[in-house]
Amino acid sequence: MSDTRLKLAVQKSGRLAEGGLKLLERAGLRFAYGRDALHRRAENMPVDLMLVRDDDIPSFVAGGACDYGIVGENVLHEMQARSSRYREVETALKLGFARCTLKLAAPKGGDIRCAADLAGKSVATSYPGLTRAWLTERGIEAEIVEMRGSVEVAPRMKIADAICDLVSSGATLEANGLEAFETVLESEAVLIRRRNGRNGEVEATAKLLIQRAEGVIASAQ
Ligand code: PRT
Ligand code: ZN
Incomplete structure (x- = not known):
């Protein structure tokens, strides 16, 4: 070549x-x-x-x-x-x-409804760099739990309180009883x-x- x-x-x-x-x-x-x-x-x-x-x-x-x-x-x-x-x-x-969107999401009907609610909680994600930067910019201290895949199962498995994951149709969030509440990145x-x-x-x-x-x-x- x-x-x-x-x-x-x-x-x-x-x-x-x-x-x-x-x-x-x-x-x-x-x-x-x-x-x-x-x-x-x-x-x-x-x-x-x-x-x-x-x-x-x-x-x-x-x-x-x-x-x-x-x-x-x-x-x-x-x-x-x-x-x-x-x-x-x-x-x-x-x-x-x-096209897809990196979104923060948490269990429907739970106590996390906005970014400020993440203080002191944990967030599972395959995007620890972007998630941490987004939270830090807003002065929110939360634990990041890095996962390679199947991030959407983390709240149900008690691995983390919320997730930050890519969404396109929204079907994966829906199937796992999760609801998005913030957009971190449009991609x-x-x-x-x-x-x-x-x-x-x-x-x-x-x-x-x-x-x-x-x-x-x-x-x-
Ligand atoms: O093997 P390799 O590492 O090359 O591939 P990969 O498995 O890492 O990537 P792949 O092919 O899944 O995705 C490649 C790129 O496609 C991503 O980096 C995004 O830029 C883009 N993309 C667009 C998406 C989606 N849409 C998407 N929906 N990547 C992943 N998803 C996943 C998401 O992680 C979640 O699990 O689809 C699920 C959500 O989809 P909905 O439709 O249920 O909301
Ligand atoms: Zn990949």
Whole structure:
């Protein structure tokens, strides 16, 4: 893989994978199979995809393993809240899919109805950086319980009093007897890059790709 080809990290499988590939294909990219399961090569533009876990994408972009990446704003902002390593990563384009909201929620009919009620309570979340920053900004002292998945079961399992989790339809909250009471972050898929450090050829390819993607996004709205 030469350094003049744009290296773009996309999720291997999951909620961002299909939308990301569809957008790139609509922007005119045609992909051949890559040399392994991790890579796919565009036949008609100097672009190589790297197929990875979404959580690793900000790190690949920050460290220079990839020039650009497609990731949810929730993941980007969580990484930025956790470490200064991600300060140099910026959003190049909002992509308009995989929209969701990071919300605080608690058991329906319980004694937590607003953010102030969280003082002295515990909040389960996979987004400890964003949740802590949001609470600290408001002067609310609550314990953060970090969970990798199934956050919605935490109150029922007595792991935590409330949760901070992604919501799209609201069905998961509803099924678990939870009610949202605050929005911490609105999120959608975004194209990210390092603020600087790409060469001229890669940047020329990126500019063209972004122009085409803007056209696709505008026509979808
Ligand atoms: O394997 P890998 O690590 O790559 O994937 P993943 O399992 O971490 O991520 P994935 O594919 O589930 O989500 C990727 C991205 O999609 C997230 O980072 C968000 O930016 C975006 N997205 C959009 C969502 C949702 N909508 C969403 N609803 N991510 C997760 N959810 C989950 C949420 O956590 C909760 O469990 O869906 C449930 C709530 O959905 P509703 O519809 O019941 O409200
Ligand atoms: Zn993930």
